[in-house]
Amino acid sequence: MEEKLLVVENLTTSFHLQNGWFSAIEDLSFTLSSNETLALVGESGCGKSVTAYSIMNLLPKPGSRIDRGSVLFHGKDLVGLPEAEMRSLRGSKLAMIFQEPMTSLNPALTVGQQIAEVLYYHNGTSKKEALKGALELLDQVKIPAAATRLNDYPHHLSGGMRQRVMIAMALAGRPEIMLADEPTTALDVTIQAQVLALLDDLKRELKMSMIFITHDMGVVARVADRVAVMYGGYLAEVAPVENLFANPVHPYTEALLKSVPRLDRDINDLNPIPGLVPSIDRMPKGCRFAERCEHKIDVCEQQMPDLTSISDAGNHSVRCWVRGAQATSNGESQA
Amino acid sequence: MSKELLKVEGLQTFFTIKKGFPNPVTHTVRAVDEISFHINRGESFGLVGESGCGKSTAGRSILRLVEPHGGQVHLSGQDVLAMDKDQLREMRRKMQIIFQDPYSALNPRQTIGKILAEPLHVHRLGTKGEIRDRVFALLKEVGLPPEAANKYPHEFSGGQKQRVGIARALLFEPELIIADEPVSALDVSIQSQVLALMQGLQETHNLSFLFISHDLAVVRYFCSRVAVMYLGKIVEQGPVKQVFDEPLHPYTKVLRGASPIPDPTLSKKMLRMEGEVPSPLDPPTGCHFHPRCPDVMEVCKNQYPSAISVDSERTVACHLYSQKQG
Amino acid sequence: MSLFPKAGGLRRTIRDTIRVFNRNKTSWAGLVLLLFMVSLAVLAPWISPYDPIDQNILERLSPASAEHLLGTDHFGRDILSRILWGARISLSVGTISVLMGMAVGTVLGILAGYKGKYWDYMIMGVMDVFMAIPTLLMGLMVVAVLGPNLVNLTIAIALTVAPRFARIARAPTISIKNRDFVEAGRAMGFSDLRIMAGHIFPNILGELIVMGSLWIATAVRIEASLSFIGLGVKPPTPTWGGMIREGFQNILSDPWISIYPGIFILITVLAFNMLGDGLRDAIDPKLRNS
Numbered sequence: 001m002e003e004k005l006l007v008v009e010n011l012t013t014s015f016h017l018q019n020g021w022f023s024a025i026e027d028l029s030f031t032l033s034s035n036e037t038l039a040l041v042g043e044s045g046c047g048k049s050v051t052a053y054s055i056m057n058l059l060p061k062p063g064s065r066i067d068r069g070s071v072l073f074h075g076k077d078l079v080g081l082p083e084a085e086m087r088s089l090r091g092s093k094l095a096m097i098f099q100e101p102m103t104s105l106n107p108a109l110t111v112g113q114q115i116a117e118v119l120y121y122h123n124g125t126s127k128k129e130a131l132k133g134a135l136e137l138l139d140q141v142k143i144p145a146a147a148t149r150l151n152d153y154p155h156h157l158s159g160g161m162r163q164r165v166m167i168a169m170a171l172a173g174r175p176e177i178m179l180a181d182e183p184t185t186a187l188d189v190t191i192q193a194q195v196l197a198l199l200d201d202l203k204r205e206l207k208m209s210m211i212f213i214t215h216d217m218g219v220v221a222r223v224a225d226r227v228a229v230m231y232g233g234y235l236a237e238v239a240p241v242e243n244l245f246a247n248p249v250h251p252y253t254e255a256l257l258k259s260v261p262r263l264d265r266d267i268n269d270l271n272p273i274p275g276l277v278p279s280i281d282r283m284p285k286g287c288r289f290a291e292r293c294e295h296k297i298d299v300c301e302q303q304m305p306d307l308t309s310i311s312d313a314g315n316h317s318v319r320c321w322v323r324g325a326q327a328t329s330n331g332e333s334q335a
Numbered sequence: 336m337s338k339e340l341l342k343v344e345g346l347q348t349f350f351t352i353k354k355g356f357p358n359p360v361t362h363t364v365r366a367v368d369e370i371s372f373h374i375n376r377g378e379s380f381g382l383v384g385e386s387g388c389g390k391s392t393a394g395r396s397i398l399r400l401v402e403p404h405g406g407q408v409h410l411s412g413q414d415v416l417a418m419d420k421d422q423l424r425e426m427r428r429k430m431q432i433i434f435q436d437p438y439s440a441l442n443p444r445q446t447i448g449k450i451l452a453e454p455l456h457v458h459r460l461g462t463k464g465e466i467r468d469r470v471f472a473l474l475k476e477v478g479l480p481p482e483a484a485n486k487y488p489h490e491f492s493g494g495q496k497q498r499v500g501i502a503r504a505l506l507f508e509p510e511l512i513i514a515d516e517p518v519s520a521l522d523v524s525i526q527s528q529v530l531a532l533m534q535g536l537q538e539t540h541n542l543s544f545l546f547i548s549h550d551l552a553v554v555r556y557f558c559s560r561v562a563v564m565y566l567g568k569i570v571e572q573g574p575v576k577q578v579f580d581e582p583l584h585p586y587t588k589v590l591r592g593a594s595p596i597p598d599p600t601l602s603k604k605m606l607r608m609e610g611e612v613p614s615p616l617d618p619p620t621g622c623h624f625h626p627r628c629p630d631v632m633e634v635c636k637n638q639y640p641s642a643i644s645v646d647s648e649r650t651v652a653c654h655l656y657s658q659k660q661g
Numbered sequence: 662m663s664l665f666p667k668a669g670g671l672r673r674t675i676r677d678t679i680r681v682f683n684r685n686k687t688s689w690a691g692l693v694l695l696l697f698m699v700s701l702a703v704l705a706p707w708i709s710p711y712d713p714i715d716q717n718i719l720e721r722l723s724p725a726s727a728e729h730l731l732g733t734d735h736f737g738r739d740i741l742s743r744i745l746w747g748a749r750i751s752l753s754v755g756t757i758s759v760l761m762g763m764a765v766g767t768v769l770g771i772l773a774g775y776k777g778k779y780w781d782y783m784i785m786g787v788m789d790v791f792m793a794i795p796t797l798l799m800g801l802m803v804v805a806v807l808g809p810n811l812v813n814l815t816i817a818i819a820l821t822v823a824p825r826f827a828r829i830a831r832a833p834t835i836s837i838k839n840r841d842f843v844e845a846g847r848a849m850g851f852s853d854l855r856i857m858a859g860h861i862f863p864n865i866l867g868e869l870i871v872m873g874s875l876w877i878a879t880a881v882r883i884e885a886s887l888s889f890i891g892l893g894v895k896p897p898t899p900t901w902g903g904m905i906r907e908g909f910q911n912i913l914s915d916p917w918i919s920i921y922p923g924i925f926i927l928i929t930v931l932a933f934n935m936l937g938d939g940l941r942d943a944i945d946p947k948l949r950n951s
Contacts, residue, residue: 043522158611188385188612189549193593215523218552218595241599257597259527261556263579264596270556272527276492400844424850432848440841444863444946453859454849487946503845 004072005209006032006055006177011069011079013047013054015280016062022280023067024050025233029307032177037203037210039224039241041217043277046230048213052179055211056096057086073177092122092173097166099182104166105154111138111165112150118172137168142198160191164198171202178203181213196222217260221245226315229253232278232288235307239316249310249318252289287321295322337412340543341374341397341511346406348389348396352616364615366392368567369406371642374511379537379544381558381575383551383590387615388564390547394513397545398430399423410511428458428507435516437496441488447474447499448484454506473502477532494525501533505540513545518553530557551594555579560648563587566615566623569642573649583651585628622654630655681943688939694932698925702748709742714897722915734904734918735911736897743899744925750894751901752929754811755880758818763873765819766826771857771865773827774834785831788824796821800887814893818880829872833865867941874937878930901926 011028014021025047032038040048053059055071057078071078073094078086090096098104106114115134119125125133131150138146141164154162163183170178180199184192196219203210212223220227220241227244229237229252237250248254255273275292278284284291290300299321308324309317318324348367353359366389374380382390396403399415408415410430418426434440441450451470455461461469471481477498488496497517504512517533518526530553536542548554554561555575562572563586571584582588610627613619619626625635634654642650643657682688701708710730717737725732731740766788773784791799796818803817837843838861846856885902887893894900896907901922908919942948 043524160611189551189595190385190589190593191611192595194609196595216595217523217597221597221599221601222595224599245597245599256523259524260597261527261530261550261552262596263552263555263591263594264598264601266576267556270527270531272531273524274528276494277522277524395844398848400847427848427850432845434841434845436841440845442842442860442864445860446946454851457849457851457855489947500845503849506849 003034004031005034005036005074007070007072008051008055009070009072011051011054011071012067013050013059013064014067015050015064017281019281021065022283023233024064024280025054025230028069028233028235030228030235030238032209032211034176034209035203035207037212037223037225039220039227040211040213040230041215041220041227042230043215045232045277045279047233048230049181051230052096052181052211052213056090056094056179057081057083058090058096088122091118091170091175093176094179095170095173095175095177096179096181097163097170097183099185102154102159102162105162107154110151110153111157115165115169115172118169122173133172134168137171138165140171140202141165141168143168158191159187160194163187163195167195167198167202171206174206175208177209177211179211179213182215183212184219185214185216192219199223217257229256232283233280234288234304234319235317236289236320237316237318238307239311243311243316249316249323250289250320251293251295251323255292255294287319297322338375339373340376340378340411341545342407342409343373343393343397344371344407344409345369346371346393346396346403346408348392348401348403354616362616365567365618366615367396367403370562370564370567370569371406372562372569372572374543374545376510376543377537377541378560379546379558381554381561382545382547382564383549383554383561384564385549385590385612387566387612389567389615390564391515393564394432394515394545394547398427398432398513400432429509430511430513431504431507431509433497433500433504433512433514433517436520437493437500438488438520440500441496443488446485446487447479447491450488450499451484451503451506454503458507460507469506473505476505476536477502492525493521494529497521497525497529498532501529501536505536508540509542511543511545513547515547516549517546519548519550526553533557551579551591552596563590566613566618568623568639568652570624570653571649571651573645577649583645583649583656584624584653585630585655586624589627589629622652678943681948682939684948685939685942687935688942691932691935691937691939694928695936698748698752698929698932701745702752705742705745705749709739709745711739711742713738713743713746713899715739722911722918724915724917731921732915732917734907735915738897740904740918740921743904744901744922747899747901747904747922748925750811750898751881751884751926754815754818754884754893754900755877755929758815758880758884759822759873759877761815761819762822762876763826763869766823766828767830767862767865767869769823770827770830771834771861774831775838775853775857775861777835781831784827788827791820792824792828794821796883797886797890797892800883800890800892804892809892809895811894814884814887817887817892818883821883822876822880825876826869826872829868830865833868834861837861837864863944867944870940870944871934871937874933875930877933878926881926881929 009029011025012023013025014023028051040051042048054066066079112131112134115137116130119130119133120127135146135150138149143149143161143164157165184195187195214220224241227239227241228235229250231252237253244253248257258271259273261267261270273292278288286301286303287305290296305319305321305324307317307319310324346367347369350364350366352362352364354362370393382393384390392401395401397408403416410426415426448470451473452466455466455469470484474481474483479495479498518529521529537544546554546558558575560573561575561578562569565586571578571587578587579591582591621637622635622640625631628635632654640652640654640657642652644650715738719737720733721735721737723729723733729739733739769784773781799821800817803813803820807813843856843860846860881902884893884900885906888900888903894903904922905919912919
């Protein structure tokens with residue numbers, strides 16, 4: 001078995017609301033291999049961002065906590081790691097980019113200063129060296145006329161350029177894993193295409209792994225090697241990208257793919273998923289998708305199914321009483 | 336009754352911005368620069384483009400929420416831009432708007448019932464009892480329970496708020512609804528619910544839509560004809576399938592190629608194009624698209640191409656096609 | 662009259678308000694303190710132990726004792742009695758002037774913010790000029806024109822306060838007028854007046870209430886300075902501000918003359934403030950219904 005770079009096991013994170021603690025992600029287990037892009041996909045409130053913040057140990061405190069589980073990075077558990085150690089990992093081995101590059105950059109400092117600061121802080125380079133490094137990074141993220149851009153302030157840059165600057169800062173520490181939280185959602189499609197292509201190139205050149213968080217199935221198809229579909233804080237389905245789109249097993253995945261309009265083909269009738277996404281303080285008992293699911297059986301509303309493997313290769317798992325059980329009874333060995 | 340409901344000809348809307356210190360220079364942004372199109376009764380017409388292309392301003396100019404500077408807008412043959420205040424008030428009952436951000440579109444201090452009843456009160460459309468019945472009927476029509484009338488916007492999800500926005504747009508039984516990115520702020524599974532709702536209402540109320548969006552897939556699904564905008568100008572228009580499946584203008588090709596498709600076998604071939612959208616403050620000379628255009632020619636740098644009719648339904652503004660004809 | 666009456670009506674509104682207040686206990690404290698202050702003012706003629714303007718030179722400058730609970734001032738007047746009577750003027754001048762200033766300022770601020778352009782330049786230009794005039798000068802001018810008495814004093818303070826509220830009202834108006842619901846209102850054919858009064862005002866009221874509660878304190882202080890230079894309430898009529906000023910003569914030897922009325926001002930300000938926060942939350946449907 002190949003070496004897993006990141007192993008998340010039974011991760012459960014709760015948030016404190018007015019009337020108590022509620023889990024935002026529950027019993028989450030997945031792995032990330034070297035050079036792999038795993039897409040975490042789901043709608044708002046499904047817990048995809050919370051997952052990234054839990055891995056990075058960036059959860060707002062107080063008001064949230066990791067209840068159980070582990071995040072093994074190179075075999076070392078990040079949960080409960082002292083803040084000082086975590087801080088030296090963040091921005092070097094683990095980097096994160098966000099949806100809104102304007103609020104993630106300091107408006108009062110030039111682009112060059114902000115990138116140089118990361119280099120200075122993490123690599124201990126001299127200030128002069130750091131500025132040179134910043135220039136190289138801007139070149140690496142293909143910002144035209146990088147030398148003049150160094151002295152620009154964030155508001156001088158377009159949204160796409162700002163996101164490139166954010167990526168440059170994330171690269172400063174030579175990360176092994178990049179967590180990208182909806183990095184292209186705020187961008188126009190032509191700019192989104194550029195940034196996705198850039199991330200693709202960088203991943204290959206620098207041999208990074210990536211956890212890519214998005215709600216857009218089109219973007220998932222574009223960037224992912226493997227996909228983890230989340231719903232109501234749980235993983236609903238995990239599969240290689242081709243399998244997931246060709247053969248979506250979980251009713252939610254299937255419904256989601258059927259409900260989006262397509263640019264490449266005619267759709268006469270959309271099949272909207274009825275109902276609303278449940279909020280974390282009002283989660284239904286049992287399978288969280290049950291009340292919106294057209295395949296539900298009695299047990300679905302009673303108990304949460306386990307994540308079970310449904311393929312011989314062991315790379316396609318699903319958390320569903322109907323579809324998961326079906327596959328198991330078809331002779332899939334669990335032992 | 337003629338087939339044509341809305342006719343927009345040469346519509347222009349400019350903004351002026353003062354920039355610079357201590358000697359500010361006034362810039363003119365040609366947000367909407369001589370656009371022309373028409374919408375038939377019962378039809379959905381799409382207006383697509385990237386942010387800053389002027390598509391939202393175009394929608395607001397047609398409603399005169401922003402005052403246009405030139406051109407003509409006719410609704411059922413009536414000259415909208417020549418109307419005085421009272422005529423405008425009457426006209427707006429035939430033309431309504433749905434906004435992108437359902438949070439911002441509803442007054443947080445009013446209950447849903449008040450939000451829907453107030454416009455009817457203002458226009459004196461019925462007694463209290465009639466208005467109440469109308470509000471309940473509308474709530475039902477957009478798929479909300481009657482109890483919603485007593486609740487405040489913050490008690491609803493984004494999709495539900497958007498349903499209220501749609502109900503509000505329907506209050507006066509309008510003929511045309513300008514929908515400005517009505518599903519962009521919603522979750523994927525909710526988007527299709529709202530689209531399906533709007534489609535159902537279109538049939539029952541014989542509505543026409545001006546559907547403004549950046550999402551080509553949604554426009555392809557919802558609209559029959561489409562216009563593609565770039566920096567204030569329409570670069571191509573025609574039936575939606577033709578425009579998206581066999582685009583003529585290089586920009587339409589780029590836009591299509593850059594749109595992600597939920598199919599890993601197709602999307603890995605996603606087009607990449609270099610260059611940023613230029614600032615609308617200072618658009619390039621000639622064809623606005625020429626600095627990013629893969630097929631740029633000498634003439635493109637100096638002269639803006641005029642719109643050419645390719646066939647009875649399609650027009651494109653590109654020198655590539657004017658040369659073929661000439 | 663509501664078209665969609667909620668079950669319970671007024672009783673429910675009261676219950677919701679109580680719930681919001683319960684969440685933020687300090688608003689209860691504010692309410693209780695304020696009611697206490699108001700009842701002191703109302704009951705002053707019956708509960709004050711002495712006549713507030715009765716001089717007793719023999720007992721001048723005596724510290725707190727069984728006869729004079731808070732001592733006496735340099736004329737030998739009972740400080741407690743003066744504070745109780747002073748509450749009537751100070752509380753009413755403070756509250757009324759702020760309410761007046763708030764009303765005028767809010768109208769002008771919303772108008773300037775919503776209409777923009779020339780309205781904005783004109784209104785805010787005038788407001789800035791008003792704000793630049795020192796309070797005492799403003800008092801002098803008003804009194805010179807209208808003559809010195811309690812009503813004109815209140816007007817003078819209102820004029821000082823109004824430009825502040827114009828500024829406070831204008832900023833959120835500008836941000837709210839860009840929200841889509843205002844545009845929707847215009848698309849629905851609502852008049853500007855309806856949009857300003859019915860849609861913008863309720864959304865900025867919370868901030869105005871909080872600022873108003875702060876300004877009542879300032880108004881009490883302004884009343885003191887104007888009374889001190891003889892532009893307001895004439896001695897020997899007691900006001901809290903006036904008492905502090907008078908106490909300055911003996912501040913080093915007998916500081917309590919100023920300190921006691923000061924404490925009452927402090928408590929009043931605190932009460933208004935704590936109540937203001939609670940009221941702001943109580944009119945916010947987001948907090949009221951959750």
